[in-house]
Amino acid sequence: MLIEHDESPIWSECIYNGRTLSHKLSLLRATVITFLALLGGALLVGVITVLVTSLHTYILTPADLLPADETLILFSSADDALLRQYEPWLPILKTLPVAEIPRTVAVVQVPNEGKALVVFARRPVAPDALPSGAKWTQREVGPLFVSASSPAAFPLLQEPARPLRSSQAFILLARGETEQSPWIFVERSLLPVPATLTDAVLDTLFLHSTTHLGIFPRSGSGMVVRLFPASADGRSLPLPHTMDRMSEFSIALARPESTFQMLQNALTPENRIMLDTRVLTFTSGTFGDDVSFAYDMLPLLVRPARISLSQTASGGMSLLLQGSSADAAPAIARLHEAFRGSRTTARTVTRVFDGRYTFRNVRDDTHMVTDESAPVGGMQMRKTIHATQGEFCSAIAGEEFLLSTDCVLLERTLLERPHGPGASALASGTFSSKALSSLLGSALPALLNPSSPLLPANGDALQWSLSRQGDILTLTLLPALPALNLPNASEVEGPLP
Numbered sequence: 001m002l003i004e005h006d007e008s009p010i011w012s013e014c015i016y017n018g019r020t021l022s023h024k025l026s027l028l029r030a031t032v033i034t035f036l037a038l039l040g041g042a043l044l045v046g047v048i049t050v051l052v053t054s055l056h057t058y059i060l061t062p063a064d065l066l067p068a069d070e071t072l073i074l075f076s077s078a079d080d081a082l083l084r085q086y087e088p089w090l091p092i093l094k095t096l097p098v099a100e101i102p103r104t105v106a107v108v109q110v111p112n113e114g115k116a117l118v119v120f121a122r123r124p125v126a127p128d129a130l131p132s133g134a135k136w137t138q139r140e141v142g143p144l145f146v147s148a149s150s151p152a153a154f155p156l157l158q159e160p161a162r163p164l165r166s167s168q169a170f171i172l173l174a175r176g177e178t179e180q181s182p183w184i185f186v187e188r189s190l191l192p193v194p195a196t197l198t199d200a201v202l203d204t205l206f207l208h209s210t211t212h213l214g215i216f217p218r219s220g221s222g223m224v225v226r227l228f229p230a231s232a233d234g235r236s237l238p239l240p241h242t243m244d245r246m247s248e249f250s251i252a253l254a255r256p257e258s259t260f261q262m263l264q265n266a267l268t269p270e271n272r273i274m275l276d277t278r279v280l281t282f283t284s285g286t287f288g289d290d291v292s293f294a295y296d297m298l299p300l301l302v303r304p305a306r307i308s309l310s311q312t313a314s315g316g317m318s319l320l321l322q323g324s325s326a327d328a329a330p331a332i333a334r335l336h337e338a339f340r341g342s343r344t345t346a347r348t349v350t351r352v353f354d355g356r357y358t359f360r361n362v363r364d365d366t367h368m369v370t371d372e373s374a375p376v377g378g379m380q381m382r383k384t385i386h387a388t389q390g391e392f393c394s395a396i397a398g399e400e401f402l403l404s405t406d407c408v409l410l411e412r413t414l415l416e417r418p419h420g421p422g423a424s425a426l427a428s429g430t431f432s433s434k435a436l437s438s439l440l441g442s443a444l445p446a447l448l449n450p451s452s453p454l455l456p457a458n459g460d461a462l463q464w465s466l467s468r469q470g471d472i473l474t475l476t477l478l479p480a481l482p483a484l485n486l487p488n489a490s491e492v493e494g495p496l497p
Contacts, residue, residue: 060142061179062104062120067160068167070109074185076177077102082184082217085453089190092117095135095149099128102182108153116150118157169228172472173214184215192446197278200271202445204263205427206466206475207231221456227473236467238421239428240306240322247320248439251429252306252422256323257298286392286405287335288342296334300325300401306429310409311439318406320413328401332394335403336384339392340369377414383407426473428465430480435460 066074073090075083079102087093090107092115104120121129122144130138130147137151141158148154164170170185177183188211194200207227214226239252253259264272283293291297305323312318325331373382379395385407393407395414404410422428433450447454456462461480466473 060144061165062106062118062144063165063170063174064163065141065144065146065157065160066106066108066118066164067156068162068164068170070111070156071164071185072107072109072115072187072190074164075103075105076184077104077180077182078184079182081457082182085457086184088451089192089453090115092149097128097131099126101126101129103129104179108156110150110152110156113150113152116148116153118149118153119147121145121147169212172470173212173226173228177216182217184213186213186215188212195446196443197271197274198440198443198445199447200267201263201275202447204266205259206473208262208266210473215454217456221462221479223454223456223477225454225475225477227475229471230468230473234426236424236426237304238424239304241418241422242306242308242428242430242463247308247310247430248435249429249431250306250308251427252304252322252425253427254304254425256301256305260298260301286390287338290341291335291338296331296338300328300331309439310406311435312406317439318409319404320406320409321403323401324399325401326399328399329396332382332396332401332403336371336382336392336394339384340371343369343386343389376411377417379414379417381410381414423465425465425467428463430461430463432461432480 062074062076073086080098080100083093083096083103083105092107096105096117096119106118106120108116108118110116117131119130125145130136130145131149132138132147136147136149137154138145138147139154140146141154146154146157164185173185174183188207191207191213192199194203208231209229210227210231212228214228216224216226218224234255237254239254242250242252264275267275279293283291283297287296300321300323303324305321307322308320310318310320368387369384371382371384373380375381376395379397379400379402381393381395383391383393385391390405391407393404393410395402395410402410402413404413431448433444433448433452433455436448437444437450446452450460456477456479462477463480464475464477466475468474
């Protein structure tokens with residue numbers, strides 16, 4: 001029992017089990033206990049620090065070691081077939097030995113030396129996971145085993161000032177993905193340089209300000225491509241349905257007028273002249289010189305619209321335009337009159353007399369051009385047809401309209417037309433690489449070539465949509481729905497009178 005007896009303010013005594021202890025001895029004991037407690041706390045903090053540091057080192061990923069500025073591409077858990085698809089863009093991949101298991105492979109730009117391959121693996125390391133031999137250098141970096149095609153690549157992996165994982169592009173593109181997820185982080189500079197007008201148009205529409213891409217192969221024939229940073233302004237809007245599933249190409253835009261103006265402003269002067277020439281040639285060839293694309297057709301494209309291109313049986317190209325406009329009726333009536341006025345009604349009559357004398361006579365034949373109208377599929381359809389110089393057809397219901405240079409195509413489309421608004425997106429469309437290749441030939445964009453690694457490996461006919469989430473654009477590609485096997489319009493409702 002401890003009893004404290006205080007007789008003076010200067011000296012105090014403590015009685016413990018009959019023994020008297022001074023207050024100084026009690027203070028010393030308290031000091032020792034406090035010191036031991038502090039020492040124990042320091043040891044505990046040290047142990048926790050070591051454990052946290054060791055855990056951080058253990059969970060290091062390739063993105064923690066790779067430098068953001070020098071990393072050109074990172075394949076995360078990619079199988080050999082996926083790696084080989086990128087050999088046309090990166091010939092250095094041809095030097096990578098074949099492996100039976102998915103690997104994490106990066107291509108880095110080594111200063112003053114060029115590109116180098118870097119392959120990562122964790123314990124236990126599979127036999128063929130890391131390349132070996134005279135041309136490869138292997139080292140252990142933290143918990144990772146690394147094999148590089150050049151020893152000069154290793155200094156880049158030693159605590160980079162700005163690791164790939166700290167890059168905003170990588171953070172946003174890799175959202176929701178793990179080290180075991182099969183996906184590809186790509187720097188924009190690896191994509192082919194635009195060589196044709198169609199290359200430049202595609203590059204401007206989708207990659208205008210893009211610096212990095214995230215490519216995510218999906219099971220089956222699908223694929224998702226994320227683009228950073230987002231170049232499109234505004235929000236997604238309901239787009240017209242894809243109605244002609246036999247088309248070789250279709251594209252729907254939420255704001256076609258502003259997109260066309262952006263395209264003209266962003267293209268080089270040479271490509272802009274080529275684009276304006278193509279548009280002028282189509283407009284004058286279809287409607288004559290009295291119709292202006294800027295003043296007569298572009299105002300019809302303020303709201304969401306879709307354009308489709310199909311190949312006719314004769315090898316020509318037919319066009320289908322879907323949209324809506326407050327001034328659709330008068331604007332389209334003017335197009336019909338311009339089409340009719342641009343076609344000649346002169347007809348040459350040739351006669352032979354006595355088998356020897358040939359006479360040619362030019363006559364005005366108003367029957368060369370026919371103009372008729374009838375309801376089809378809930379819309380009022382108008383057909384202006386020249387006997388030898390093509391046709392122009394339209395369908396209107398309120399503010400909604402359809403235009404086509406192929407009346408049979410338009411009739412079939414009207415009968416298949418679904419009701420209600422389409423899915424919301426910034427843009428969407430369909431295309432067939434093989435069909436476009438035969439249609440455009442050498443003008444086919446490199447990114448739409450059948451061998452392009454940006455397209456799903458399986459399946460040719462694809463449908464796509466472009467949406468925006470914050471600073472990321474997401475391009476989704478899926479197998480196109482099969483074409484509807486419907487009868488011709490004339491078989492359902494009969495020909496127009």
